[in-house]
Amino acid sequence: MIRVLCASLLALALAVPSAFAEDTIKLGALFDLSGRAAFIGTPTKLVAEMVVEKINSEGGINGRMIELVIADTEADPAKTASIVKKFIYKDNVVAIIGPTLTDTGMNVKKVVDEGKTPIFMTVGGDPVIMGGKFGPYTWVFKSPQRSSIAVERLFIYLKEKGLTKVALLSAADGFGKDGSHWMDELAPKYGIEIIARESFGTRDTDMTAQLTKVKNSNPQALIAWTIGPAGSIIAKNKVQLGIDLPLFQCHGLPDPKYVELAGSASEGDRMPATKLMVAAELADSDPQKAVIQEFIRLYKEKGYDKQFPINTHSGYAWDAIMMVADAIKTAGTDKQALRDAIEATKGYVGISGIYTITPEDHNGLGVDSMVMVQVKNGVFTMAE
Structure with missing residues (x-):
């Protein structure tokens, strides 16, 4: 009887889908979910979950599923550093996505450098990928355009x-x-x-x-x-x-929320933005158009646009996770090899631009990745 029971348990264990097996690829994901930038961090988390679901539904990475380990930074630099330490030393993540704010991002540069773990940030400021007085950035990348x-x-x-x-x-x-x-x-x-x-x-x-x-x-x-x-x-x-x-x-304000809060006072205001904000106006020949349209379709299918209308921040987590996933496909999950593969990213067509990362530039986007937009009749259009 005991032998039969053991055999049954063994068979059940072998039948567990890989998505729930221990052999998942863990990615840490930390965003400002309750702090002063929760209006950015919360939808960024939803997009991170959306892109991971897409990757997993298509077979994962070389047959392995991605598992997100999610945490809330609360816009607190000290808490953010503690979370990153937990990701690295307890959760054994292979890479980290986030955080939301430049100030919290700056507080983890030293932590990931000491922990030899790549982090793909979704912050706006440049110091996170600048060296010298700003500290090492060997293990730090970021998906939003540099300031x-x-x-x-x-x-x-x-x-x-x-x-x-x-x-x-x-x-x-x-x-x-x-x-x-x-x-x-x-x-x-x-x-x-x-x-x-x-x-x-x-x-x-x-x-x-x-x-x-x-x-x-x-x-x-x-x-x-x-x-x-x-x-x-x-x-x-x-x-x-x-x-x-x-x-x-x-470039952080192209967002329907800006128009909602400013009302008619926003009419005519202009700002640099990602092409995501004017997707319908892009030429069919633009290599980003199809990628952006697919993103918008999935985002709306999830119903996220009802609470969090698409804004210039929306694609940052998508691009970060996609580039990490592409690097894992070629380099595996050894952290040094993965870091090197991310740094070798060339011509990745993303939501926020076409990325070519180099050892000197851990962002990889140029001026041509941005357009000027303006508020016209309460919506964003290409600036005149």
Whole structure:
């Protein structure tokens, strides 16, 4: 009887689908699910689950299923570092996806370097993939465009329009400071002069004082560099003050939520964005169009668009996981080999651009990956 029972249990164990076997490929996934950027982190988590489901439904990676180990950073840099340590030393993940914010991303660079584990971040700021005083980035990659690329795309547009004297309002966090740095660095190249600047807190609810100060410098245009509700507040305050100047936002704000919060004050505002925001306007010859359309189809089939309308952030986790999966297909799960394979990514056609990563550039996107968009009749269209 005992022998029969043991044989039955053995047969049952052998019949367990590989998706639930121990031989899964574990990826850590940490996003801001309850902190100040939960409006970005939560849908990013849903996309991460969506792309993993797609990969697994198509046979996984070389027959092995992906298992996501998900955690909430709560926008807390210290907690983020603790989570990453758990991922590496307890959960034995082969790679990590996330986090959401530049500040939390910066706090884990040293951890992944010491733990020799590749991380593909979904943060906006450049310091996470910059060395020197910013710390090592050997094991760090990121899928959103570099701030420097977004600034360059914006400056090209401003120069084309003859708007060379600008005033800058930037958030006092890591992302805002990064944008401000690159504007100072790149302004001379494009003949742009920043004639006034003000900063603000990401949770500030009124920017009339800063807007009044920069208005008095007589700029030709205003640039705001922040993510979240602060950008919409600037748009509304500008209209309330009767400031008749074009407003340009950063690449983190092309989002229906921006229009919802700013209302009619957002009309005409322009900003650099991923092509995802204007998918219907892309030429059929654009190699990204089919990929973006497939992403949109799956996203809507899941019903995610009802609570989280597609925005410029939507494809970041998709691209990060897809590139990690492609690297695992060729290099396996040895972390050093996997890191090297990610760094060798060439011509990956993603949602946010066509990626070619190099040892010097752990992002791999150029200015041509971005378009300028504007709010027209309450929706985003290609900027005129």
